Amino acid sequence: xxxxxxxxxxxxxxxxxxxxxxxxxxxxxxxxxxxxxxxxxxxxxxxxxxxxxxxxxxxxxxxxxxxxxxxxxxxxxxxxxxxxxxxxxxxxxxxxxxxxxxxxxxxxxxxxxxxxxxxxxxxxxxxxxxxxxxxxxxxxxxxxxxxxxxxxxxxxxxxxxxxxxxxxxxxxxxxxxxxxxxxxxxxxxxxxxxxxxxxxxxxxxxxxxxxxxxxxxxxxxxxxxxxxxxxxxxxxxxxxxxxxxxxxxxxxxxxxxxxxxxxxxxxxxxxxxxxxxxxxxxxxxxxxxxxxx
Amino acid sequence: xxxxxxxxxxxxxxxxxxxxxxxxxxxxxxxxxxxxxxxxxxxxxxxxxxxxxxxxxxxxxxxxxxxxxxxxxxxxxxxxxxxxxxxxxxxxxxxxxxxxxxxxxxxxxxxxxxxxxxxxxxxxxxxxxxxxxxxxxxxxxxxxxxxxxxxxxxxxxxxxxxxxxxxxxxxxxxxxxxxxxxxxxxxxxxxxxxxxxxxxxxxxxxxxxxxxxxxxxxxxxxxxxxxxxxxxxxxxxxxx
Numbered sequence: 001x002x003x004x005x006x007x008x009x010x011x012x013x014x015x016x017x018x019x020x021x022x023x024x025x026x027x028x029x030x031x032x033x034x035x036x037x038x039x040x041x042x043x044x045x046x047x048x049x050x051x052x053x054x055x056x057x058x059x060x061x062x063x064x065x066x067x068x069x070x071x072x073x074x075x076x077x078x079x080x081x082x083x084x085x086x087x088x089x090x091x092x093x094x095x096x097x098x099x100x101x102x103x104x105x106x107x108x109x110x111x112x113x114x115x116x117x118x119x120x121x122x123x124x125x126x127x128x129x130x131x132x133x134x135x136x137x138x139x140x141x142x143x144x145x146x147x148x149x150x151x152x153x154x155x156x157x158x159x160x161x162x163x164x165x166x167x168x169x170x171x172x173x174x175x176x177x178x179x180x181x182x183x184x185x186x187x188x189x190x191x192x193x194x195x196x197x198x199x200x201x202x203x204x205x206x207x208x209x210x211x212x213x214x215x216x217x218x219x220x221x222x223x224x225x226x227x228x229x230x231x232x233x234x235x236x237x238x239x240x241x242x243x244x245x246x247x248x249x250x251x252x253x254x255x256x257x258x259x260x261x262x263x264x265x266x267x268x269x270x271x272x273x274x275x276x277x278x279x280x281x282x283x284x285x286x287x288x289x290x291x292x293x
Numbered sequence: 294x295x296x297x298x299x300x301x302x303x304x305x306x307x308x309x310x311x312x313x314x315x316x317x318x319x320x321x322x323x324x325x326x327x328x329x330x331x332x333x334x335x336x337x338x339x340x341x342x343x344x345x346x347x348x349x350x351x352x353x354x355x356x357x358x359x360x361x362x363x364x365x366x367x368x369x370x371x372x373x374x375x376x377x378x379x380x381x382x383x384x385x386x387x388x389x390x391x392x393x394x395x396x397x398x399x400x401x402x403x404x405x406x407x408x409x410x411x412x413x414x415x416x417x418x419x420x421x422x423x424x425x426x427x428x429x430x431x432x433x434x435x436x437x438x439x440x441x442x443x444x445x446x447x448x449x450x451x452x453x454x455x456x457x458x459x460x461x462x463x464x465x466x467x468x469x470x471x472x473x474x475x476x477x478x479x480x481x482x483x484x485x486x487x488x489x490x491x492x493x494x495x496x497x498x499x500x501x502x503x504x505x506x507x508x509x510x511x512x513x514x515x516x517x518x519x520x521x522x523x524x525x526x527x528x529x530x531x532x533x
Contacts, residue, residue, distance in 0.1 A: 163391050164398065167384045174382040177344060178444060179370035179399035 004132060010250035011243075012138040015145035016203060018242030020223035021230065022152070023196035025238030029169035030189045031084070033091040034224060037075060039216025040102035041068040041197035046204065046211040047110060050117040060119065065198040071102070072194030076187055084186075106213040114212035119205045141203055148199065149239065152192075156235065161188060169235060222246075229272055231282030240283055245272070295322045296358075297483040298343070298374070298452045303352035305335075305342050312338040314507040315352070320452065320483040325474060327498035327515070328487045329524070335507040336487040337379060340454045343485075344376045345369045356452065371399035373451035379460060381441040385430030389421055392429050392440055396447030407447070414443050417473055435466030442473060446482075453477065455486040459493055471497050495519055 020038075027035050045068040052060045079098050083091055123140055126133040156162040161184075168175035168185040176182055197216070204215055222245060230241020248271065252264045260267075276282075298320040305313040312335045320326045328336050341347040343354050345366040354362050361369055375396075384392050393414070397407045415422045418439045424432060429440055438458060445453055455474070459467040467490070474497055477484055488494035495501060495515045502512040503524055511521050518524050 170384050170386050171382055176366040177376050178395050179367045181367050
C-alpha cells in the first residue's frame, strides 16, 4: 500500500462523511433538529435506483434524487413543521420515529435482506495514472464531491436564497426579523439534504452493489459525529468535521497494528471524545465573533 | 396627528409571569418616541410583541390603523415595521454587504430603488462603506450597531424599533448612533426607541413613556418627563 493510495482513501472517505455531515448539519443549522431519518433518505434513493433496474442511467439518477428530495420535503411538512416550536429533544425523538417508520415501510415493500443491484458498473475497476493504479470509483467520488461542494459554495455565497440560508443558519430569529421566510429556508434545507443523501446513496450502491433498509444508518451516525466535531450548526464546520473524521478513520485503519484494527471505531470515537472534552464547541465556533464588543 | 403605530391594551405573559399589563402607546410619522424604564420593566417584550415574536394575550397593535396581531414576523417586516434588536444581531459570518442587502429581502420595488436607498444609507454610515467587503464579525460593537440600523433601513420601514441601541457602546459611539436617529426623523420614519440610557433617549425623543413592571407609569413630552418624580425613580431603579 503506497502513500498516495492511502491519501486517496482518506480523502474519499472524508468527502463522503463531509457530504453526510453537511446534509445533517444544514437541517440542524436552521431548525435545531438532528434528523436521524437522514439515513432513510439515503435508503429510499438507493431503492429507487434498485427498482428501476434496466432503465437508462439518467432516469435512475433523477428518480434517486427526486425520491430523496420528495421524502425529505414530506418529512419536513408532515412531521417536523408542526413541531417547529417544540424542544430539540422532541424533534430528535420525532426523527427517530420517522426513521423507523420509513425503514419498516421499506421492509414491507422490499424485505429486510440486502438486494443486489447493478448500477454504474463502469466505475468499478482501476484507473491507471502513470505507474499508479487507483480505484476508479474513489477518483470519481472525490471529483464529484469537490464539484458538489463548489456548487454549494457558489449557492451559499452568490445567490440570494443561499445568503438567506446562511443568515438563517447563524441566527434564525434575526433572519425572520429581516423578513426571510422561515418555511422557505427550512424546506430548502431539507431539499438540499435530500440531494446530498441521494448522492451518498449512489456512491454506496456502486461501492457495495447492494441496497438495504439499513444502508444509511452508519453514515448518519458518522455524519452526526462529524457535525459535532466540526462545530454543530456551522456549515463550514460540518464539511471540515466530515473530512477530519474520514481522514482519521482511514489513518487509524492504515497505521494501527494489524491485530488491533478491528477496534478502529473504538479508537476513532475515543479520540473524538478526548477532542470534545478539550474543545466542546467543535472546530468552528460560530459565536466567537459575536463576543467582541 | 398622523399616527403610524398604535398599541392598545397590550397584555403579554410568559407562562404564569405577566410581562405587560395593558400597555398603550402611539408613534406618529416622523416622530421619535422613547420607552424608558428599568431592567425587566417589559420594554423588550413590548417590541417583540409588536414585531410578532411574542403573541399578546389581549390588546391590539395597529400599523396605519390596520391590526397586525397574529401576523408572522416576516410578514410584519414586509408590512413596514423593522426591529433592531438588543445586542445588534448582525450576521457575523456574512459580509457587511450581504448583511445590508438582506435588509431588503421583503422589498418588491425593484433593484434600482434598492440601490438608490443603499447609496443614501451608506452616506449616513460612512464607516460601513469603508468596510463593505469585510465580515460583519470583524466590526467593533459600534460599527455593528450602525450595520444593524443600516440593515433595518434597507427594508424602507415605516416604523423603526430600536432596542437599547446604546447598550455596551462608548459615549462617542452612542452620540454617533443618536445623530443618525435624529436624521431619520427627517425622512418621515416613525422611530420607537427603548432605552435604559434615559439621558440620551430624552435628549433625542419628542415624547416618551415610562414603563415599569409592565405598566405605563407616565408619558409626555421629553422635557416635561424629565421633571417628573416617576422618571427619577425609574432612572435610579435602572441604575441600581
